[in-house]
Amino acid sequence: MVRAEFDFWVGIVMDKFYDGLQNKQFIGSKCSKCQRVFLPPRNRCGDCFAKAEEFVELPENGVLKNFTVSNYNVTERRARKAKEPIMVGLIQIDGADTGIIAPIINISPDSLKEGMKVKVVWAKNVKGHPNDIAGFEPVGGG
Numbered sequence: 001m002v003r004a005e006f007d008f009w010v011g012i013v014m015d016k017f018y019d020g021l022q023n024k025q026f027i028g029s030k031c032s033k034c035q036r037v038f039l040p041p042r043n044r045c046g047d048c049f050a051k052a053e054e055f056v057e058l059p060e061n062g063v064l065k066n067f068t069v070s071n072y073n074v075t076e077r078r079a080r081k082a083k084e085p086i087m088v089g090l091i092q093i094d095g096a097d098t099g100i101i102a103p104i105i106n107i108s109p110d111s112l113k114e115g116m117k118v119k120v121v122w123a124k125n126v127k128g129h130p131n132d133i134a135g136f137e138p139v140g141g142g
């Protein structure tokens with residue numbers, strides 16, 4: 001019974017997140033005890049294990065905490081030289097205590113800096129899917 005309840009809640013949390021994306025909105029969840037904010041939302045706090053059932057709307061801006069640049073497109077069979085470097089970052093949205101991983105776009109790899117301000121770029125057609133996040137670009141054109 002506990003297991004079913006747990007699965008049920010996880011479904012709600014992720015539904016909220018994807019519903020948010022469909023509305024071009026980040027929805028996180030907040031710990032009832034230590035007030036940490038999780039994005040993507042989770043039903044329980046990773047720190048104090050209290051319930052994190054309060055949903056909060058978060059802004060489109062954040063900070064690039066970390067990134068990797070690769071010149072190769074890696075598939076299960078081989079690594080191919082990519083036409084353009086592939087940049088992936090860990091972004092901490094303002095007001096959140098955890099980060100999300102997404103592509104970094106509209107900047108040259110040489111200009112990437114940890115701690116730089118970034119803003120989400122939504123996909124042309126949002127569908128409530130992880131791909132709704134086209135990527136993050138520097139605020140002010142980098």
Ligand SMILES: [Zn+2]
Pocket residue numbers: 031032033034035036045046047048049050
């Ligand atoms: Zn907590």
